[in-house]
Amino acid sequence: MQKTTEGLVLRATKTGEADQILSILTPEGIVSAAAKGSLRLKNKLFSACGLFCYSEFTLFEGKTMYSVDEASVKNVFFGLHQDITAMALAMYCSEIASTLAPADEEAAAQLRLLLNTFFVLSQQNKPPRLVKAAYELRTLSQVGFMPDLVACTDCARYDGTPFCFDVEGARLFCAECAAKRGLAVNLSPAALAAMRHIVYSDDKKIFAFTLGEEALAQLSLAAGQYTAVCLDKPMKTLSFLETILT
Ligand SMILES: [Zn+2]
Known part of the structure; x- marks a missing residue:
């Protein structure tokens, strides 16, 4: 099953050579998702799957976790x-x-x-x-x-x-x-x-x-x-x- 959701990357853990496991806070809750190849500069997921990226994700539901199929960045909080x-x-x-x-x-x-x-x-x-x-x-x-x-628990002074x-x-x-x-x-x-x-x-x-x-x-x-x-x-x-x- 596929779903599209906005989400904020709370954690990005490197696995393998260029893959990441993301922990994404979405409006429904936190999901884990594998972002294959997302650490490669030329990968289509590169710019939207970094730590603290706020992006729109298209996720496929797998047996143990989601995988990120597409992602487009909404805000990367450069100053941060x-x-x-x-x-x-x-x-x-x-x-x-x-x-x-x-x-x-x-x-x-x-x-x-x-x-x-x-x-x-x-x-x-x-x-x-x-x-x-x-x-x-x-x-x-x-x-x-x-x-x-609101006020003092004992005398209600505020x-x-x-x-x-x-x-x-x-x-x-x-x-x-x-x-x-x-x-x-x-x-x-x-x-x-x-x-x-x-x-x-x-x-x-x-x-x-x-x-x-x-x-x-x-x-x-x-x-x-x-x-x-x-x-x-x-x-x-x-x-x-x-x-x-x-
Ligand atoms: Zn009081």
């Missing part, structure tokens, strides 16, 4: 490939997407989010830590880990004080209630506003915010800790990413 931090971050986001293995509507949402993230990364005009935190919080929110950032984001409980406490529970505040009002923006804004506006250095450090830490709590296993790509993130 020019910067090692952007590349490392893209690999990290891809690993999270592969780990979450979304299907159906969640896959379509993940594809939109990753395309959005890769576009921002290829523009290279946002701090990588901001992009990382926004991707983490948004992707977790899309798969059932949306934190409750602004005017630093807050504690409780990563284990995915909830907020205002400074006063946090102190009563023996918890330390970890979010300034600006950092909390950014978190709310990431989790509650429209798809297209996720990355449309700026943050001072201190608030960005708080956002980054909270998002990273929350990601570690939500995902079952540590991401392999994270340790390298952490060494180059500024």
Whole structure:
């Protein structure tokens, strides 16, 4: 059976001399597909089957996996490939997407989010830590880990004080209630506003915010800790990413 679908190459593993096994995120889910000869310059699949290519694929269903029959490129995110931090971050986001293995509507949402993230990364005009935190919080929110950032869990206060984001409980406490529970505040009002923006804004506006250095450090830490709590296993790509993130 043959099908045509758009998809983003999350992983490309070389096999044999010039073949690749691709892991492609499509709007229905992630599929594995063999792209025979796609590493040869003159091959018809060459330009559309590279890592992080967003392409239209014609796939044949085989016994164990699909094979790519045709592929035409829609976006290759050039800027992303020019910067090692952007590349490392893209690999990290891809690993999270592969780990979450979304299907159906969640896959379509993940594809939109990753395309959005890769576009921002290829523009290279946002701090990588901001992009990382926004991707983490948004992707977790899309798969059932949306934190409750509306107000303090204990007293319903919603602004005017630093807050504690409780990563284990995915909830907020205002400074006063946090102190009563023996918890330390970890979010300034600006950092909390950014978190709310990431989790509650429209798809297209996720990355449309700026943050001072201190608030960005708080956002980054909270998002990273929350990601570690939500995902079952540590991401392999994270340790390298952490060494180059500024
Ligand atoms: Zn409170």
